[in-house]
Amino acid sequence: MNNIKSENELKFYYTVHTSLDVVEEKIQSVGSKSTNDMRELYLGLLYPTEDYKVYGYVTNTKIKFVIVVESSSNISLRDNEIRSMFKKLHSAYVDMVCNPFYVPGEQITSV
Template structure:
Protein backbone atom coordinates (compact mmCIF):
# COMPACT_ATOMS: atom_id res chain seq x y z
CA UNK A 1 0.00 0.00 0.00
CA UNK A 2 1.13 3.51 -0.64
CA UNK A 3 1.98 5.57 2.39
CA UNK A 4 1.33 8.92 0.83
CA UNK A 5 -0.57 10.34 -2.13
CA UNK A 6 -0.58 13.86 -3.44
CA UNK A 7 -2.17 15.84 -6.22
CA UNK A 8 -0.16 18.78 -7.41
CA UNK A 9 -1.51 21.47 -9.66
CA UNK A 10 -0.22 22.87 -12.89
CA UNK A 11 1.67 25.57 -11.00
CA UNK A 12 3.19 22.94 -8.72
CA UNK A 13 1.10 23.95 -5.75
CA UNK A 14 -0.37 21.19 -3.65
CA UNK A 15 -4.04 20.51 -4.28
CA UNK A 16 -4.48 17.46 -2.16
CA UNK A 17 -2.21 15.73 0.27
CA UNK A 18 -2.76 12.63 2.31
CA UNK A 19 -0.51 10.24 4.10
CA UNK A 20 -1.04 7.33 6.44
CA UNK A 21 0.96 8.84 9.25
CA UNK A 22 -0.05 12.47 9.86
CA UNK A 23 3.09 13.11 11.95
CA UNK A 24 5.22 12.43 8.91
CA UNK A 25 3.21 14.74 6.68
CA UNK A 26 5.80 17.50 6.58
CA UNK A 27 8.54 15.08 5.62
CA UNK A 28 6.42 13.62 2.89
CA UNK A 29 5.61 17.06 1.62
CA UNK A 30 9.30 17.76 1.25
CA UNK A 31 9.80 14.47 -0.52
CA UNK A 32 6.92 14.98 -2.90
CA UNK A 33 8.06 18.49 -3.65
CA UNK A 34 11.58 17.28 -4.35
CA UNK A 35 10.27 14.65 -6.71
CA UNK A 36 8.65 17.40 -8.76
CA UNK A 37 12.14 18.22 -9.99
CA UNK A 38 12.18 14.91 -11.79
CA UNK A 39 8.64 15.36 -13.05
CA UNK A 40 9.50 18.77 -14.49
CA UNK A 41 12.58 17.40 -16.15
CA UNK A 42 10.68 14.49 -17.63
CA UNK A 43 7.96 16.78 -18.93
CA UNK A 44 10.56 19.05 -20.49
CA UNK A 45 12.19 16.12 -22.20
CA UNK A 46 8.81 14.85 -23.40
CA UNK A 47 7.85 18.26 -24.76
CA UNK A 48 10.82 18.26 -27.02
CA UNK A 49 10.12 14.80 -28.31
CA UNK A 50 6.92 13.20 -29.44
CA UNK A 51 3.55 13.95 -27.89
CA UNK A 52 2.84 12.61 -24.46
CA UNK A 53 0.58 9.65 -24.52
CA UNK A 54 1.91 7.85 -21.50
CA UNK A 55 0.70 9.59 -18.40
CA UNK A 56 2.52 7.32 -16.01
CA UNK A 57 6.02 8.58 -15.39
CA UNK A 58 7.25 5.59 -13.47
CA UNK A 59 9.53 5.75 -10.52
CA UNK A 60 10.84 9.23 -9.81
CA UNK A 61 13.07 8.67 -6.84
CA UNK A 62 14.22 5.53 -5.19
CA UNK A 63 15.40 6.57 -1.76
CA UNK A 64 16.72 4.48 1.10
CA UNK A 65 13.34 4.33 2.72
CA UNK A 66 10.81 5.22 0.09
CA UNK A 67 10.03 4.98 -3.57
CA UNK A 68 8.22 7.83 -5.27
CA UNK A 69 6.08 7.35 -8.35
CA UNK A 70 4.65 10.01 -10.63
CA UNK A 71 1.79 10.44 -13.06
CA UNK A 72 0.85 13.53 -15.06
CA UNK A 73 -2.45 14.27 -16.72
CA UNK A 74 -2.75 16.06 -20.02
CA UNK A 75 -3.57 19.23 -18.17
CA UNK A 76 -0.32 18.96 -16.23
CA UNK A 77 -1.91 17.96 -12.97
CA UNK A 78 0.56 15.74 -11.23
CA UNK A 79 -0.21 12.74 -9.08
CA UNK A 80 2.48 11.51 -6.76
CA UNK A 81 2.45 8.30 -4.78
CA UNK A 82 5.01 7.39 -2.17
CA UNK A 83 5.51 3.78 -1.20
CA UNK A 84 7.88 2.23 1.26
CA UNK A 85 11.01 0.74 -0.24
CA UNK A 86 10.54 -2.37 1.83
CA UNK A 87 7.20 -2.99 0.24
CA UNK A 88 8.40 -5.25 -2.56
CA UNK A 89 4.95 -6.68 -3.14
CA UNK A 90 3.97 -3.50 -4.92
CA UNK A 91 4.36 -3.99 -8.64
CA UNK A 92 4.51 -1.42 -11.34
CA UNK A 93 1.11 -2.45 -12.61
CA UNK A 94 -0.50 -1.91 -9.26
CA UNK A 95 0.98 1.53 -9.02
CA UNK A 96 -0.37 2.26 -12.46
CA UNK A 97 -3.86 1.15 -11.53
CA UNK A 98 -3.64 3.18 -8.34
CA UNK A 99 -2.86 6.25 -10.40
CA UNK A 100 -5.63 5.53 -12.83
CA UNK A 101 -8.09 5.23 -9.99
CA UNK A 102 -6.84 8.48 -8.52
CA UNK A 103 -7.19 10.14 -11.89
CA UNK A 104 -10.75 8.99 -12.41
CA UNK A 105 -11.64 9.95 -8.85
CA UNK A 106 -10.36 13.44 -9.42
CA UNK A 107 -12.07 13.69 -12.76
Protein backbone atom coordinates in the same frame (compact mmCIF):
# COMPACT_ATOMS: atom_id res chain seq x y z
CA MET B 1 -1.71 12.44 2.66
CA ASN B 2 -3.65 10.07 4.80
CA ASN B 3 -2.28 7.82 7.51
CA ILE B 4 0.69 10.05 8.23
CA LYS B 5 1.90 10.62 11.75
CA SER B 6 2.47 14.30 12.35
CA GLU B 7 6.23 13.93 12.91
CA ASN B 8 6.57 12.41 9.46
CA GLU B 9 4.41 14.97 7.74
CA LEU B 10 7.19 17.41 6.96
CA LYS B 11 9.32 14.62 5.55
CA PHE B 12 6.56 13.57 3.19
CA TYR B 13 6.01 17.13 2.04
CA TYR B 14 9.74 17.38 1.37
CA THR B 15 9.78 14.12 -0.59
CA VAL B 16 6.78 15.07 -2.70
CA HIS B 17 8.05 18.59 -3.42
CA THR B 18 11.48 17.42 -4.53
CA SER B 19 9.87 14.85 -6.79
CA LEU B 20 8.11 17.65 -8.67
CA ASP B 21 11.48 18.66 -10.16
CA VAL B 22 11.85 15.19 -11.64
CA VAL B 23 8.27 15.41 -12.96
CA GLU B 24 9.14 18.70 -14.64
CA GLU B 25 12.22 17.18 -16.26
CA LYS B 26 10.30 14.20 -17.58
CA ILE B 27 7.56 16.34 -19.10
CA GLN B 28 10.00 18.64 -20.88
CA SER B 29 11.68 15.72 -22.58
CA VAL B 30 8.35 14.76 -24.19
CA GLY B 31 8.33 17.76 -26.50
CA SER B 32 11.94 17.51 -27.62
CA LYS B 33 12.30 13.80 -28.23
CA SER B 34 8.69 13.10 -29.21
CA THR B 35 9.16 9.43 -28.56
CA ASN B 36 5.98 7.45 -28.45
CA ASP B 37 6.57 5.67 -25.18
CA MET B 38 6.86 8.97 -23.31
CA ARG B 39 3.38 10.07 -24.33
CA GLU B 40 1.77 8.11 -21.56
CA LEU B 41 0.32 9.99 -18.61
CA TYR B 42 2.06 7.67 -16.17
CA LEU B 43 5.67 8.77 -15.66
CA GLY B 44 6.97 5.71 -13.87
CA LEU B 45 9.36 5.59 -10.94
CA LEU B 46 10.65 9.09 -10.28
CA TYR B 47 13.35 8.21 -7.78
CA PRO B 48 13.90 5.67 -5.05
CA THR B 49 15.19 6.74 -1.66
CA GLU B 50 16.25 4.55 1.23
CA ASP B 51 12.78 4.31 2.69
CA TYR B 52 10.42 5.22 -0.10
CA LYS B 53 9.76 4.86 -3.79
CA VAL B 54 8.18 7.83 -5.51
CA TYR B 55 5.96 7.42 -8.57
CA GLY B 56 4.58 10.23 -10.70
CA TYR B 57 1.62 10.84 -13.00
CA VAL B 58 0.63 14.04 -14.81
CA THR B 59 -2.72 14.55 -16.49
CA ASN B 60 -3.24 16.41 -19.74
CA THR B 61 -4.54 19.31 -17.71
CA LYS B 62 -1.20 19.51 -15.87
CA ILE B 63 -2.49 18.06 -12.64
CA LYS B 64 0.30 16.14 -10.92
CA PHE B 65 -0.22 13.02 -8.85
CA VAL B 66 2.55 11.58 -6.71
CA ILE B 67 2.41 8.26 -4.90
CA VAL B 68 4.97 7.47 -2.21
CA VAL B 69 5.41 3.79 -1.35
CA GLU B 70 7.42 2.40 1.50
CA SER B 71 10.19 0.38 -0.11
CA SER B 72 11.39 -1.33 3.04
CA SER B 73 8.33 -3.51 3.17
CA ASN B 74 8.52 -6.93 1.56
CA ILE B 75 5.71 -6.24 -0.85
CA SER B 76 7.25 -5.09 -4.10
CA LEU B 77 4.71 -3.52 -6.39
CA ARG B 78 4.79 -4.09 -10.09
CA ASP B 79 4.63 -1.21 -12.56
CA ASN B 80 1.18 -2.23 -13.75
CA GLU B 81 -0.22 -2.16 -10.24
CA ILE B 82 1.06 1.38 -9.72
CA ARG B 83 -0.35 2.35 -13.10
CA SER B 84 -3.82 1.07 -12.27
CA MET B 85 -3.58 2.80 -8.90
CA PHE B 86 -2.94 6.11 -10.69
CA LYS B 87 -5.79 5.43 -13.11
CA LYS B 88 -8.17 4.98 -10.21
CA LEU B 89 -6.85 8.12 -8.56
CA HIS B 90 -7.29 10.03 -11.81
CA SER B 91 -10.86 8.80 -12.21
CA ALA B 92 -11.65 9.83 -8.67
CA TYR B 93 -10.14 13.26 -9.32
CA VAL B 94 -12.18 13.72 -12.51
CA ASP B 95 -15.35 12.82 -10.64
CA MET B 96 -14.38 15.33 -7.99
CA VAL B 97 -13.87 18.14 -10.52
CA CYS B 98 -17.25 17.36 -12.06
CA ASN B 99 -18.82 17.81 -8.65
CA PRO B 100 -20.36 21.31 -8.78
CA PHE B 101 -19.71 21.90 -5.08
CA TYR B 102 -15.99 21.41 -5.41
CA VAL B 103 -13.91 24.52 -6.05
CA PRO B 104 -10.84 23.53 -8.11
CA GLY B 105 -7.61 23.94 -6.17
CA GLU B 106 -9.12 23.28 -2.77
CA GLN B 107 -8.00 20.41 -0.62
CA ILE B 108 -9.66 17.06 -1.24
CA THR B 109 -10.24 14.83 1.73
CA SER B 110 -11.17 11.20 1.57
CA VAL B 111 -13.53 9.59 4.02
